Every structure is written in structure tokens, then in C-alpha cells.
Amino acid sequence: MIDKLEFLLALARERHFARAAEACGVTQPTLSAGVKQLEETFGVLLVHRGSRFRDFTPEGERVLSWARRIVGDARAMREEVHALKHGLNGRLRIAAVPTALAMVERVTTPFRERHPNVQFTVLSRNSGELLRLLDNLEIDAGITYLDNEPLGRVATIPLYRERYRLLISADAPLGNRDQVTWAEVAQVPLCLLTPDTQNRRIIDRLLREAGGDPQASLESNAMILLYAHVRTGRWASIMPARLAATLGLTEVLRAVPIVEPEASHTIGLVVPAREPMTPLTSALADETRRVAPSLAD
């Protein structure tokens, strides 16, 4: 039964019978039969199919949402029993928004001190993608914005507040200032994240509210690329203060606080809203709560 529900989850992810089957490590007829068996036991069609996968029926959507929960719980059960026997081990799959990537270390480093047998996979994802992965149980936790766009059914643990700095060469027009306004920043050509990221949407909004017309002279989804450009002193960017501090400044590169307004957003851990959590997730949440005070401001 649970295997069949996993088939259904894979089908929801892949929207394609053969690919879903591959993801489950079975052949396509096996997955087709599994889905059909679910439909027979429930006595309802779950999937609209023409000659190909179309979408889920309303009943299918409901089953899907139960399946997420049941499959998640079954995994949590296995994980917990394993942890009871062998101590905390396994792999934590985490995704973080690009602006928070450099801060993941603040959690993972002390976590590893405490639980050396736990391994990590950390992905860079934009916030929307991150929530989708969390929903589909493809990651165990995410680090993203908690207070800006809606999150869905998740539990959250605040980690730190993101504040904004203009990274710019000391030689440039605004480079010698102690602070600049968003209105002033709006006049500068910037290296920014792509518009699919929440950080970019936040910055665009702030620039627009200051009467500017946001346009990035260079866009990327990788923070490291933006930084590589900025540190030449020939480009400017807006980055979270903590990120700028982590990356370090050169002799010519300055991080100027941006005011009017002194905007800030909360970054934190999001985990599936399941009670009880899996032992790994629960330990990660504990570590996050432990670390957060040292990052407060």
C-alpha cells in the first residue's frame, strides 16, 4: 500500500508514468498497475489520462495529500527506529535560498560537532522551488524567507534577519558614503539575482517604492558570480549584510548601509509541519534554535 502511494507521489512530481517509474526503481507497467490498483481499492479514478498523463482528479489530489503525509510518516518511523539503535545518522537534505547559502554553515558546523555521523546535502534553490521540494519530501528542511511571501503548511524557526548593503567600489559616485538611500541606489546599475528569487523581488520592491525603476545590468542565480563581478570594483550589487561580511571586502570594495527604509527580512529554517518530526529534522530544528540567539541583532 505505502509503495503504491509512493508511486503516486512520484507521478505527481514527474507528471509522467515512465519517469515516475524510473524514479521509483520499477518499470512503467508496474507503476501503471500500482496506480490502477489504488484506483480500484478506492473505487475512484485518481488520474485523468488521455493518451498521456493529464492531471489528477479531485479525489486524486486528496489521496495525494494523504499520501504525502503517510509516506512521510512511514519514513520518519524507519528513521527514528534506526536512530534509536545506531544513534543519529543518515543524510539531511537541505535547500537554501542563494542569499542564505553562506549562513548554512552556522547551523551545520555545530550540528556536526554534536552528531558526527550525519551527512549533509545542501542545494541552492529559489524559495518557490524550495517549498515545492519540501512538499514532495525531496528535502528535509529549507532555509528561506519566513516573513515575506506565504509558506504553506510548514513549521518555521527564525535564524537571523537579513539587512541590505550596497556593495560598491570606493571610487564610484556613492562609494565614499556612510549610508545611501534606496532612491540613490536606484540610479546605480546593479548585479542582482534573477527575478525568480525572493531576494530580487524584495529589492525590486524596495527600489520601486523609492521611486526607482529596477533594472539589473547583470543577473545570475549564483551569488558567487555576482560577488566575483563586484570585487573587481567595476560593478555594484546589493547584498545582505551578513553575506557581505562573510565574503569579505577588498581595499576598494565597500559595503554601504542602505536606508530609507532600513529594510530587513527574517531568514530561518522551514521543516514539514509534522508532529512528531523525524529525529534528524528535529535535531536540526534544535540546533537552529540553539544558534539563532548568537545571530540576533
Next chain:
Amino acid sequence: MIDKLEFLLALARERHFARAAEACGVTQPTLSAGVKQLEETFGVLLVHRGSRFRDFTPEGERVLSWARRIVGDARAMREEVHALKHGLNGRLRIAAVPTALAMVERVTTPFRERHPNVQFTVLSRNSGELLRLLDNLEIDAGITYLDNEPLGRVATIPLYRERYRLLISADAPLGNRDQVTWAEVAQVPLCLLTPDTQNRRIIDRLLREAGGDPQASLESNAMILLYAHVRTGRWASIMPARLAATLGLTEVLRAVPIVEPEASHTIGLVVPAREPMTPLTSALADETRRVAPSLAD
């Protein structure tokens, strides 16, 4: 997998392999094999066995608690999909404490108006037994005391407050009074529920706190038996006011409010703390919320 977890739940209920097997509709070797298979997949012993069932290992207890949740969710899923197709139907299994039995009608009657295809099984159980049944998914909901003894992991919906009356013949010493004190009642031989019931423990406590020495001249776990005695006019009892009102008074039988203190306890619906609830449970909770205001005082 889910079937095996059901085996485990049955074993926890029956504490006996053969009886658990019978409850699941399989033979004893089948259930033994199922449990053993769970133990193999987890790589841990779940059950301490000597020549007979002893108890669950710590890991077994954890698996058990996950099993309750997973099996419950799987049932809820089936029920919900069925309800989507055929409207709300099926059977609601409810247990109520003896003093609340007569009030169950206040919920079931309007519920049936709304959902005529739902059938009921209503059992009389003491509060401890009721919570155990709820835990083991043997009932869908209970009606019991919400504010006296601890309940465990359940969601509660208050229904009404239970207040106490001395049911006694008008000829008897206290029979002509407008109110009596608990201290006075403590002097009267009473027909009461058995001490396994929460109502009896509440009354005993109130009598003891009034300096009395509670002793029942007749005990039963069936309210109807107590009433049959009392209505002869030759016995006395303490009953909740609403129950006395439902049963009706005879010419000689009076229901005298008991004061010092004017004790009261909240009676309400308890359902498993699962989010989302099954459609039947959810509808019952809705109905209870709808009815409660008309019973408030």
C-alpha cells in the same frame, strides 16, 4: 506494510498473538510472521517474548505510536475518498461515560438530520477505558469529562457543564429542601456508579472535602439501574442535573441542588488529535460545536 502495522496494533490491544490474529481475521502464524517481518525490516526486536507475549521493547513502543498514526491516516484517507464519491456515510463509533449517555442524543439527532446515511454505534464506557479505545482507534470519538483528569493527545469540544442533584424521595429527611450541602448529603446512603467511573471519583472527592466518608449502599456501572432503584422512592442518588431532567421525576422523587460548593465539570467530545480529521469525525465535531451553545448555562 500497513497491514503489518495493523497486526502490531492488534497485538498491543490483545497482548496475545492468537487473539490479535483473530481480531485481524488472519491465523496466528500469519500474524507472527507479520510482526517478525517488521522486526526484520527495522532490524530491531519490537516484542519481548518468552514462551508468551511479554511486552513491547522501547523500539516497539515507538513503532506502535507511529503505527497508530499511519493506520489512522490510511483509514481516514479511505473514508474521505469514499465520502467524496458517495457523500458522508459509514458508521461512527462513539463511547460515552455513563452520566453523559443520555446527552449523546443531543448530538446524534441533529447529526442524522444532516447526514442520514451515517450509522452509529454508541458504547457506555468509563473514561479511562474510553481513552484507551480512542487511542487504539477502536472508536472514532468519545464523550467524557474534559476538565477533571488528564486526557492525553486528543482534541476536545466542550458540550455542556455537569451539575449535581440529590435525587431523593420527598418523604426522606432531606427530601423537602430547596438545596442541600455536600456535608449533608454525605450522611445519606446513596446509589452511585462504581469507583472505576470518573463521576464516582468526583462525587467521592466532593463528599470527602465536605468532611464526609463516601460509601455507596448500592453501586452499578449502569445509570439506568441506579435510576430504577431511586424512582421507587426508597433509595437516593446523586445525578447530573440534565440527566435527572431527562429521566424525569415522579410525584415523590425530587432533584435537590447540592451546594457548598456548587460543583460543576465540563463534558464534551474528544476525538483523536489528528489533522486533518476523518470526514465523519470532522462532521461530528462540527455538529457538537453547533449544538453546544444551546446547552450552555
Next chain:
DNA sequence: ATTACTTGATAGAATAACACTATCAATGTG
């Protein structure tokens, strides 16, 4: 229109899983 490709369903065979009956060994009980 015709052809080729994509996608999911179906048929048939091999294999694995499952549940049953019968029986046994261990532990209590009178």
C-alpha cells in the same frame, strides 16, 4: 495525408510474497 515518435495500457511468464494447516517446543498449572 503520411510517417515517425511519444506515451501509457495490456498480455504472458517468472518470481516473490502471503496465508493457510499441521505440528512442535517451551512454559505454566492443577
Next chain:
DNA sequence: CACATTGATAGTGTTATTCTATCAAGTAAT
């Protein structure tokens, strides 16, 4: 010490599951 109780084990037949191979329906391109 006989005897009942309890759960594990062996052996067997049945059912489920999964695979490979193939098919039919629908799309897209020529």
C-alpha cells in the same frame, strides 16, 4: 507429572507482483 496454553516453525498451495515484449492512441513533422 499429566495437561493446557502459547507462540514458533515447516511445508504447501494460492495470490500478488514485477518483469519483458508488444500494442494502440495520440502528436508532431514532413
